[in-house]
Amino acid sequence: MxxxxxxxxxxxxxxxxxxxxxxxxxxxxxxxxxxxxxxxxxxxxxxxxxxxxxxxxxxxxxxxxxxxxxxxxxxxxxxxxxxxxxxxxxxxxxxxxxxxxxxxxxSEMPDLIESIDGECTADLETMDFFNDAANRRRVLKREAGRCFYCRRKLSDSNMSIDHVSRRPAGDNGYRNIVASCKRCNNRKGDSSAEDLLRVLFRESIVKADLLSDRLDALQMLRDGRLRP
Ligand SMILES: [Zn+2]
Missing domain, CATH: 1.10.10.10 (Winged helix-like DNA-binding domain superfamily/Winged helix DNA-binding domain)
Known part of the structure; x- marks a missing residue:
């Protein structure tokens, strides 16, 4: 793989x-x-x-x-x-x-982004990336068409949109919404994204390098560096 x-x-x-x-x-x-x-x-x-x-x-x-x-x-x-x-x-x-x-x-440096895409930061922060179909597509594109957690390729039949932190704690903003495969979405349940990644690692679904990469990506997501 x-x-x-x-x-x-x-x-x-x-x-x-x-x-x-x-x-x-x-x-x-x-x-x-x-x-x-x-x-x-x-x-x-x-x-x-x-x-x-x-x-x-x-x-x-x-x-x-x-x-x-x-x-x-x-x-x-x-x-x-x-x-x-x-x-x-x-x-x-x-x-x-x-x-x-x-x-x-x-593209992950927040201060540069505004000048790159011309989009106002304030707008992005209030947008709904869960309910709006066009915004969901932006999230999928940000993830390069792969599951945020295990990096499997996503298709119409196996993709879902996941709240990294469950509601009501987590909102529908781009810092909390990712594209994931249905397997990861189901397995995550009520556990944290970090715990899901560690489970996937223990089961050899993700390797050590990818675990580290994904934990970093989670931090970057929360810091607002991964803008769709
Ligand atoms: Zn997955």
Whole structure:
């Protein structure tokens, strides 16, 4: 089941949006570091990257000065921190090991989106993605036609629209509505989305990488990064 191992991204759109919307907000080192971590995570379906600065700095960028020396370790780390502050990546730094990053696509950066699609954030926040058929199709498109939880391909006969948090706690907004297969929807019942994912993992329906990817996706959904 190779199609379940990773969440495919639309590379062409990601690169176009990077250049058109994100690059103008970044300095050249930030651009280089962002492209490096994007290439080694989302582009190949990996959720996270441990950035071994001493070795990877040789693969990221040459300096701008006359001598053009490689980007240094301290600069790499500084640029990772500034990318984190700008909401492009999520950086975890701990003393004993290399920093770890999760990378967001331009379309997942809330501040960029308005300029990309021109839609007012306030409108999106109040829209009903459960009852409105056109909005349900937008959710399905956001999920790339796959179940949000197990990433199975969805068809008319096996798809459903799921509240991540059950009503009345959860609403019909895009932060709480996903497309899922009927199997996942039924199995979830009253349990949390996290618990469903862990059950699917224990039953080897989702692999470790996908579990991590989907737990991240849930957080991104709730943070409003996954806009339909
Ligand atoms: Zn499913």
């Amino acid at each position: 190779p199609d379940r191992k990773s969440t495919p991204i639309d590379a062409r759109t990601a690169i176009e949006q990077f250049q058109d919307y994100l690059a103008p907000q970044l300095d050249v080192y930030e651009q280089a570091v962002y492209l490096y971590v994007l290439r080694h995570t989302r582009l190949i379906g990996k959720p996270r990257l441990k950035v071994e600065l001493k070795t990877v700095r040789h693969q990221i960028a040459k300096g701008l000065g006359k001598r053009g020396s490689r980007i240094g370790v301290a600069t790499c780390l500084e640029k990772l921190r500034s990318l984190d502050a700008k909401g492009c990546i999520s950086l975890s730094v701990n003393r004993d090991s290399a920093p770890t990053v999760r990378v967001f696509l331009p």
